[in-house]
Amino acid sequence: MAQDIGKIEGRKRLAVFASGTGTNASRLIEHFRENAAGEVVLLVCNKPGAGVIGIAEKAGIPVLMIEKERFKADGYVAELKAAKVDFLLLAGFLWKLPSVLIASWAHRILNIHPALLPKYGGKGMYGERVHRAVLDAGDVESGISIHEVDEQYDHGPTLFQARCPVLNTDSPESLAARIHELEHRHYPEVAERFISRS
Ligand code: GRF
Numbered sequence: 671m672a673q674d675i676g677k678i679e680g681r682k683r684l685a686v687f688a689s690g691t692g693t694n695a696s697r698l699i700e701h702f703r704e705n706a707a708g709e710v711v712l713l714v715c716n717k718p719g720a721g722v723i724g725i726a727e728k729a730g731i732p733v734l735m736i737e738k739e740r741f742k743a744d745g746y747v748a749e750l751k752a753a754k755v756d757f758l759l760l761a762g763f764l765w766k767l768p769s770v771l772i773a774s775w776a777h778r779i780l781n782i783h784p785a786l787l788p789k790y791g792g793k794g795m796y797g798e799r800v801h802r803a804v805l806d807a808g809d810v811e812s813g814i815s816i817h818e819v820d821e822q823y824d825h826g827p828t829l830f831q832a833r834c835p836v837l838n839t840d841s842p843e844s845l846a847a848r849i850h851e852l853e854h855r856h857y858p859e860v861a862e863r864f865i866s867r868s
Contacts, residue, residue, distance in 0.1 A: 682756040684756065684758075685714055686712070686726075688720070688722040689715050689764060692725045693853075694762060694857055699726070708861075711732070713732070714750075745774070750771075766821070772819065780818060780860075782816050782853055783816075783824050786812060787831075801846050816856070829864065
């Protein structure tokens with residue numbers, strides 16, 4: 671069945687960039703496994719030993735391990751082009767993308783951020799730090815942002831946000847769990863709409 675779908679003309683080829691646990695990468699892989707809009711054909715990862723590597727391997731998806739100096743210099747554009755990648759989906763990838771990569775996939779790169787941008791974005795704002803900042807500020811709501819990627823951290827046009835309450839009993843961990851649920855629910859659908867635009 672999956673093989674038949676793979677032959678559908680126009681099915682977009684997706685590279686997921688992730689270097690963490692990979693729960694969002696896993697949802698993206700699953701979502702696009704039997705989906706006519708696209709398929710995940712590559713995982714790009716900069717962290718040896720990251721949980722996401724095992725997820726990709728188990729799903730039979732090739733993993734491209736990258737190294738910082740070369741990434742900054744040429745963005746591994748040759749490897750991505752060789753894999754005929756149409757869109758890049760960032761899901762827990764912390765390095766800034768080099769200009770050459772952004773230029774080559776202009777308006778075809780998405781990121782997910784665990785807060786309501788433009789609040790709590792920018793260099794160094796990831797993972798627990800984001801949730802701790804939200805709690806320290808006394809915000810009563812947080813959420814997720816899915817946005818196009820440009821040359822600044824967490825900065826391109828926001829395509830989608832979803833909100834959730836922040837409880838006064840929350841720890842960074844409990845807030846992170848609520849946010850992860852939103853991410854898992856929405857990222858695959860938003861990514862599908864994004865790659866299906868004409
Ligand atoms: C997510 O919270 C995402 O918003 C951020 O990195 C985290 C990755 O989590 N960009 P996981 O590895 O997908 O569980």
